[in-house]
Amino acid sequence: MSILVYIENVEGELKKSAYETLSYGKALGDMTGEEVTALSIGNVSGEQLEKVGKYGVKKVIEVNTKDLSHFLNQAYASVISEVAKNLHTNTVVLANSFSGKGLAPRVAAKLSAALADGAISLPEISGAAWTIKKAVFSNKAIATEELHEQKKVIAITPNSLEAKVSPVEVTVEKYEPQVLPADLSTIIKDIVRATDKISLPEADIVVSAGRGMKGPENWAMIEELAQVLGAATACSKPVSDAGWRPHEEHVGQTGLAVTPNLYIAIGISGAIQHLAGVSASKTIVVINKDPEAPFFKVADYGIVGDAFEVIPQLIEAIKAYKNN
Amino acid sequence: MKILVCLSNVPDTTSKITFTDNNTSFNSAGVQYIINPYDEIALSRAVELAAEAQGTVTVIHVGESSSDATIRKALAVGADDAVRIDSVARDAWFVANQIAHYAKAHAFDLILTGRESIDYNGAQVQGFLGELLEIPSISIAKKLDINSMEASVEREIEGGKEVMIVSLPIVVGTAEGVAEPKIPNMRGIMTARTKSLQVLDPIAVPVLSKITHYDTPAPRGEVKLIDKANVEQLVQLLHSEAKVI
Ligand SMILES: Cc1cc2nc3c(=O)[nH]c(=O)nc-3n(C[C@H](O)[C@H](O)[C@H](O)COP(=O)(O)OP(=O)(O)OC[C@H]3O[C@@H](n4cnc5c(N)ncnc54)[C@H](O)[C@@H]3O)c2cc1C
Numbered sequence: 001m002s003i004l005v006y007i008e009n010v011e012g013e014l015k016k017s018a019y020e021t022l023s024y025g026k027a028l029g030d031m032t033g034e035e036v037t038a039l040s041i042g043n044v045s046g047e048q049l050e051k052v053g054k055y056g057v058k059k060v061i062e063v064n065t066k067d068l069s070h071f072l073n074q075a076y077a078s079v080i081s082e083v084a085k086n087l088h089t090n091t092v093v094l095a096n097s098f099s100g101k102g103l104a105p106r107v108a109a110k111l112s113a114a115l116a117d118g119a120i121s122l123p124e125i126s127g128a129a130w131t132i133k134k135a136v137f138s139n140k141a142i143a144t145e146e147l148h149e150q151k152k153v154i155a156i157t158p159n160s161l162e163a164k165v166s167p168v169e170v171t172v173e174k175y176e177p178q179v180l181p182a183d184l185s186t187i188i189k190d191i192v193r194a195t196d197k198i199s200l201p202e203a204d205i206v207v208s209a210g211r212g213m214k215g216p217e218n219w220a221m222i223e224e225l226a227q228v229l230g231a232a233t234a235c236s237k238p239v240s241d242a243g244w245r246p247h248e249e250h251v252g253q254t255g256l257a258v259t260p261n262l263y264i265a266i267g268i269s270g271a272i273q274h275l276a277g278v279s280a281s282k283t284i285v286v287i288n289k290d291p292e293a294p295f296f297k298v299a300d301y302g303i304v305g306d307a308f309e310v311i312p313q314l315i316e317a318i319k320a321y322k323n324n
Numbered sequence: 325m326k327i328l329v330c331l332s333n334v335p336d337t338t339s340k341i342t343f344t345d346n347n348t349s350f351n352s353a354g355v356q357y358i359i360n361p362y363d364e365i366a367l368s369r370a371v372e373l374a375a376e377a378q379g380t381v382t383v384i385h386v387g388e389s390s391s392d393a394t395i396r397k398a399l400a401v402g403a404d405d406a407v408r409i410d411s412v413a414r415d416a417w418f419v420a421n422q423i424a425h426y427a428k429a430h431a432f433d434l435i436l437t438g439r440e441s442i443d444y445n446g447a448q449v450q451g452f453l454g455e456l457l458e459i460p461s462i463s464i465a466k467k468l469d470i471n472s473m474e475a476s477v478e479r480e481i482e483g484g485k486e487v488m489i490v491s492l493p494i495v496v497g498t499a500e501g502v503a504e505p506k507i508p509n510m511r512g513i514m515t516a517r518t519k520s521l522q523v524l525d526p527i528a529v530p531v532l533s534k535i536t537h538y539d540t541p542a543p544r545g546e547v548k549l550i551d552k553a554n555v556e557q558l559v560q561l562l563h564s565e566a567k568v569i
Contacts, residue, residue, distance in 0.1 A: 010482055015482070071481075071486075098463065099481065101440075101451070101464065102464075104448070105416070105420075105448040105449075105451025105452045106451045106454060108452075109451070109452050113532070115533070117447065117448055131536065136443065136445060137341045137443055137444075137445075140540070141538050142540075143538050144535065144536055145535050146535075148531055182458075185460065186460055188488050192486075192487070193483050204568075205569070247500045247501050248466075248480060250500065254337070254442065254500070261568045262566070272337065282568065284544070285562070296547050299544070300545070300547065301547065301549075301558055301562070302548070303550050306552075309552065310552050314558070314559075318559055320559075
């Protein structure tokens with residue numbers, strides 16, 4: 001019996017969500033006494049794989065065949081379940097990331113496992129009964145779910161559980177899976193990635209702006225604020241609907257749900273649909289010229305003022321703080 | 325081309341989310357239901373694609389008769405016919421098995437779902453369907469075009485997009501960018517009444533998981549207002565009090 005942690009890479013690099021899944025797997029292993037193995041698929045360097053040890057996982061299975069050098073949903077799902085079967089895995093842990101959302105249900109179906117998607121806690125285990133928490137109704141509630149199968153797939157929400165460091169030695173074992181041609185039928189034509197940008201789902205700090213910014217020409221100060229803070233940028237729905245910003249920046253009930261440590265909302269009124277996607281952020285700062293804006297009711301800190309005056313001052317203040 | 329669109333019926337986005345029976349079930353009293361916004365995108369794109377290729381659009385919903393108004397709205401938007409599997413939508417595994425059972429018998433070229441539903445936020449149905457039907461599934465599509473029997477899809481990835489070509493049949497979870505939701509016109513609403521809505525019995529599916537309890541997040545404390553002439557104080561508080569910078 002074992003635990004298998006699928007560690008996702010982005011262009012060959014392990015990202016924060018990979019460390020979160022490793023740390024989760026390690027904690028789970030400590031609870032159940034099972035051995036924890038990590039699985040990496042794709043072209044990831046040995047140096048990157050060494051980092052697995054930092055989070056307490058001693059063994060990595062490395063799948064790095066030519067056919068699998070970049071993400072292919074069915075093929076990766078097949079490899080994960082093949083390795084899980086080989087290792088007699090009871091629990092597969094992965095990130096509920098964009099790619100993870102495609103993998104998790106397929107892996108669960110292949111293994112006849114119960115799927116806990118969007119988990120935000122470690123399970124509570126009492127005998128055969130496992131319960132786990134997840135956010136539902138776009139963060140308006142938290143559900144406790146009971147998993148009835150012995151086999152489980154747990155897809156954890158990025159940024160909801162901290163990656164804990166507990167260094168150990170790592171051994172890397174290469175493995176060549178049996179992938180069926182049908183699993184490789186998808187042709188990837190192109191991958192377009194803005195590499196200089198901080199990924200929104202994983203960001204610790206998010207600077208978000210709304211219709212109060214008046215027009216796309218005024219986003220330079222939002223980007224500068226994000227840059228001095230090392231933050232990702234986001235926006236409200238009308239802003240992306242109007243084409244001021246790309247769709248992938250839209251947060252809220254019908255956009256991305258984010259849980260950064262710090263969410264700064266500028267010129268956003270705080271409509272219920274917007275709040276649904278951001279209210280689980282640890283700290284919320286609201287900057288709005290209208291003291292009656294509903295967003296102030298759910299904020300930790302607020303500044304009532306014109307964004308066009310406040311933001312340049314805030315940028316200077318943060319620069320001054322960073323220089324000290 | 326035969327297209328199947330999976331519809332979920334969800335509380336209106338302005339609904340107050342509360343629970344009953346000692347916080348064990350969702351309180352639907354007074355709640356307005358709508359087509360899941362992402363499914364609306366799927367439906368719109370399906371209607372467009374069917375018009376291009378002289379295809380048909382069937383909508384399928386797992387739910388009780390209380391959802392019929394939502395299904396009729398989908399027919400008004402332009403679906404040709406509808407199927408309702410007459411059962412409470414217990415969980416994503418249950419729903420996916422019902423839809424897969426129906427789809428197996430009807431050979432669809434394209435199956436669309438929303439990227440996720442805004443109630444349970446599962447994003448599971450597309451992947452389960454792909455696996456149950458043994459066909460490719462794409463979790464978060466931002467663009468979807470069909471050229472004879474091939475789909476060109478843009479999938480959302482961390483910090484960008486991936487452009488891929490996949491042969492039909494496939495399952496696609498649609499997100500913003502794929503289409504603009506369509507508003508039914510008068511003619512659509514009139515013809516929707518005469519379109520077929522078939523009601524079928526569910527198949528048995530084992531229970532793998534179950535939600536046993538709900539909590540609502542604790543409210544935040546009072547907001548701390550900082551004078552706009554004193555933004556340094558905000559930076560200070562974020563550092564020393566909130567400890568986030
Ligand atoms: C089905 C449905 C789903 C939806 N999903 C989402 C979603 O996922 N995400 C989302 O964001 N919205 C969503 N919405 C839209 C939502 O209801 C609001 O309309 C939207 O969030 C408002 O965006 P906003 O705050 O940017 O704009 P507004 O509501 O117009 O607010 C602009 C704010 O800027 C302030 N302001 C103006 N000028 C300045 C200035 N110079 N300095 C400082 N402040 C200023 C104003 O006081 C105001 O509070 C959805 C709506 C529906 C019906």
